[in-house]
Amino acid sequence: MLFRAKNIHKIFFRKSFFDFKNNGLSALSDINIDIYDGDIIGIVGETGSGKSTLGKIFVGLEKPSRGFLYYNNNNIFKLSKKDFRKFQKSTSFIFQDPYSSFNPKMRVLDILQEPLILNGVEKNKRKERIDEIINNVELKIEDLNKFPHQFSGGQRQRIAIARALILNPKFLVADEPISSLDLSIRAQILKLLKEIYEKSNLTMMIISHDLSIVEYLCNRVVVLYKGFMMEEAFTKDLFNNPLHPYTKLLIESSPTLYSEKTKATELETPESTVDFKDTQIRFCPFLEKCKQKIDKCKESFPEIIEVEKEHKVRCFRYI
């Protein structure tokens, strides 16, 4: 097992001067996920469900408020500084909007070279690695001398992928990897991610509000709602036999890779997390929107349980 997340909670405290009560916002609650070598795990859910926060925790960019994250059986937040840096080197994160994470004054060569220099890679080895990665993401050697603004969105995403992979990480998180791209090139970038995965020893986490991406790329899926895991299953089981009413709703409203207007975005709600003071909630988090609720759903909080082999769900209809 590569990762084990155990009882992870993440609470963000609002830093507003006027917020005297300092109410927290619970972005993630009781997350338990195992990731095995070679997995491509999909994290789905609407905006605000905690997907990006979860991805960041898995690469050490955010610290959980409670709970543990083990990487190769080591608690990553208990590592020495040196070992934590080593861990971070073996992981990588592609941000939702890669363009804003590029320094516009840096040429592609410098963007790719910088992490190699910082990690003490010799000059000739650097050139070898850059040539190899440029080839892997299907850019041209002459592109190395250009600046990010000289590329199309799809090519910029290729640069972001190249930079994320330049140090040969073992684990890659891609946060909404195609949502900022034109429809015509979304499929190309997905195909590229798949090819890169097949050629390397990567384990990946794909974050998306769009189920079709996850169906195409992932072997396992976790459905998040208001920071809670609602369902977890192998991809084929989730799509052939969705159990949770929220998953069913997501699948019904899932766009295809090629559709412009997505019903999934219509489902987004701006305030979809729960207030920290409400985390001891005594009812199902999906109660308000659920069309299948029963009396019990407003009286107690459902635990997530395995109802079929490797298929877990948080819903009283299965308890």
Ligand SMILES: Nc1ncnc2c1ncn2[C@@H]1O[C@H](COP(=O)(O)OP(=O)(O)O)[C@@H](O)[C@H]1O
């Ligand atoms: N750094 C932060 N400070 C305060 N609140 C945050 C921060 N990052 C995320 N949040 C809040 O946590 C919740 C989950 O956010 P996020 O993980 O970005 O969800 P998603 O990626 O599913 O849209 C949201 O309500 C968001 O506003």
Ligand code: SF4
């Ligand atoms: S526990 Fe009840 S309210 Fe929640 S999803 Fe299941 S049926 Fe709906």
Ligand SMILES: [Mg+2]
């Ligand atoms: Mg996000």
